[in-house]
Amino acid sequence: MEHWSELYREHLARLNERAHEILTREKLAGMVIHSGQLHRQFLDDMDYPFKVNPHFKAWVPVVDNPNCWLVINGHTKPRLIFYKPKDFWHKVADVPQDYWTSHIDIQVLTKADQVAALLPPDLQDWAYIGEHLDVASVLGFGWRNPDAVMHFMHFHRTVKTPYEQACMRQANRIAVKGHVAAREAFFAGGSEYDIQLAYLAATSQGENDLPYGNIIGLNQHAAILHYMVQERKSPTLRHSMLIDAGAAYMGYAADITRTYAFEKNEFHDLIQAMDALQQEIIGMMTIGLSYVDLHLATHQKLAGVLLQSGLATGDEQALIAGGVTKAFFPHGLGHMLGLQVHDVGGFAQDERGTHLAAPEQHPFLRCTRQLAAGQVLTIEPGLYIIDSLLADLRNTGAAQLVNWQKVEATRPFGGIRIEDNVIVHESGIENMTRECGLVE
Structure with a gap:
């Protein structure tokens, strides 16, 4: 507990330094970060599951309580206005008492619509950070999500403090337990839904606790990049499983993908080749290297895998130039990871938010930054049999480079993705x- 307290203290000091710098630069008295509010389902008396403002949970690990506020001026202790209503219908959150609470001043708010009494008296020089701009207007904030502040925070959020890195290691530990259980359920004959239940039980996280909806695709479903259906019935023939599933810890995410062949066959060998490719790409990572260059190197290496496996013929450059590697691997190599699965700042080149878009030929790449110490990213190359993309490829001159008979033999297995979460250190x-x- 002392270890976490010290890590958090240092983390909070770093955030306060950043806040002081941008507030001084923009001549603001401070910022107030809103945790958010519940959203009522249309024509119903129930709310959607609450998802906290990521800027809020960057400061305090309170992820499940709406109507909370943080008052920050960059030089004194942050003040947490914690919502604890009198409510006999629902479980009311207890006022936090944990390793981090001694570093924060906490005030209790019993009625959400009376928060003005606990906020600074004149909010004209304060910035509201959050989703509910109508609430900010009623309260009298002079600034609402000002661009300069948001760009600054997003750019610096890509460098994770030791506390944040520790949280993400723990999220990975939890997710790994789930992946091991899911793998066992797959080989035991479970359906996609059975595998999901095994994952949730092993991680002790409910579906609303996870940072994103798990992707669990058996056989050809593994070729659907964002496959969100979980079949209750196990397939008659069992070929493969792709599972993209994460976990959360103190508001920070893990995002991991693995692919398995049910039998030791050519698809199993292809998985091993993709695993080796992924490890080679991670081995290339070094401070100052462009993430775009890593993505382009992945296409170069994937061309080699396609040739070695017999899915394509010719030479590597012809496969890249002809769009063959893009048809088999249409998405980006990965993304920033942190408080959000697809964390902010992947395109920001400086504190002002200067945007460097993905290359025109690779529009789905989610990061164009140079690697820097403290960044946390996913590395997730893939190889899929996606009929629509391959159909388009058939209408090009590069069609002759594809072994269509081999493609047909691989189609029942769907596809492969191998995804790890990595931290860049000096x-x-x-x-x-x-x-x-x-x-x-």
Whole structure:
């Protein structure tokens, strides 16, 4: 507990330094970060599951309580206005008492619509950070999500403090338990839904606790990049499983993908080749290297895998130039990871938010930054049999480079994605996912 307290103290000091710098620069008295409000389902008397403002949970690990506020001026203790209503219908959150609470001043709010009494008296020089701009207007904030403040915070949020890195290691440990259980359920004959239940039980996280909806695709479903259906019935023939599933810890996310062949066959060998490719890409990572260049190197290496496996013929450059590698691997190599699964700042080149878009030929790449110490990213190359993309490829001159008979034989297996979560350090790359025990 003392270790976490010290990590959090240092984390909070870093955030306060950042806040002081941008508030001084923009001549603001401070910022007030809103945790958010519940959203009522249309024509119903129930609310959607609450999702906290990521800027809020960057400061305090309160992820499940709406109507809370943080008052920050950059030089004194942040003040948490914690919502604790009198309510006999629902479970009311207890006022926090944990390793982090001694570093925060806490005030209790019993009625959400009376928060003005606990906020600074004149909010004209304060910035509201949050989703509910109508509430900010009623309260009299002079600034609402000002661009300069948002760009500054997003740019610096890509460099994770030691506290944040520790949270993400723990998220990976939890997710790895789920992946091990899911793998066992797959080989035991479970359906997609059975595998999901095994994952949730192993992680002790409910579906609303997870940072994103798990992707669990058996056989050809593994070729659907964002497959969100979970079949209750196990397929008659069992070929493969792709599972993209994460976990959360103190508001921070893990995002891990693995692919398995039910039998030791050519698809199993293809998985091993993609796993080796992914490890080679991680081995190339070094401070100052462009993430775009890593993505382009992945296409180069994927061309080699396509040739080696017999899915394509010719040479690597012809496969890249002809769009063959893009048809098999249409998405980006990965993304920033942190308080959000697709964390902010992936395109920001400086504190002002200067945007560097993905290359025109690779529009789905989610990061164009140079690698820097403290960044946390996913590395997730893939190889899929996606009929619509391959149909388009058939109408090009590059169609002759594809072994369509081999494609047809691979189609029942769907596709492959191997995804690890890595931290960039001055001394090298830390692969949290593998170091937490998920080596295959």
